Amino acid sequence: MPPRLTKVDRAYLWPILLAVTIFMASGRSELAVPDVDIQLSKDKIGHFFVFGLVATSILRTPRLRACRGRDLLIAVLLTSAFGCFDELRQSFTPGRSVEFADWVADTLGAIVAVSVYAKWHSYRRLLEWRAWRRKP
Numbered sequence: 001m002p003p004r005l006t007k008v009d010r011a012y013l014w015p016i017l018l019a020v021t022i023f024m025a026s027g028r029s030e031l032a033v034p035d036v037d038i039q040l041s042k043d044k045i046g047h048f049f050v051f052g053l054v055a056t057s058i059l060r061t062p063r064l065r066a067c068r069g070r071d072l073l074i075a076v077l078l079t080s081a082f083g084c085f086d087e088l089r090q091s092f093t094p095g096r097s098v099e100f101a102d103w104v105a106d107t108l109g110a111i112v113a114v115s116v117y118a119k120w121h122s123y124r125r126l127l128e129w130r131a132w133r134r135k136p
Contacts, residue, residue: 015057019082022050026086029095047083047105052113055079059114060127067118079110 055075058064064071083106090096117124 011061015054015061018050018054018057022054022082022086023089026090026096027093029093044101044105047102048109048112050109051079051083051106052109054082055110056113056117056127059117072114072118075114076107076110080107083107083110 055078058078059067059071059075064075080103083103086106087098087100087103091098117127
């Protein structure tokens with residue numbers, strides 16, 4: 001029987017699953033319609049929220065959970081670097097385009113998400129709430 005994932009292992013699983021999902025979705029060849037300027041399109045809003053979720057899931061890992069300034073910075077930098085890598089990788093995918101505005105939306109989403117998670121305690125408690133708790 002394979003070993004069960006511990007609570008710590010599961011904490012790292014979410015950011016990895018999100019990154020893999022983004023990697024697979026952005027590698028699909030589609031007709032690219034680049035924006036000519038930075039505007040609030042559905043695409044940018046999607047980037048903002050999805051990469052905000054990535055940053056929050058990174059911040060919820062055991063090593064960064066304390067939400068110190070360094071922890072917030074690490075979560076934002078990792079998310080921003082992944083967003084940059086993902087945009088550059090799209091340049092090798094036929095039918096996809098690289099947009100600086102997408103990376104900006106990724107990074108801004110990460111900054112806002114970790115800031116809200118760190119400062120808004122009721123939001124953090126909501127995310128940490130578990131519907132089914134095991135009784136000791």
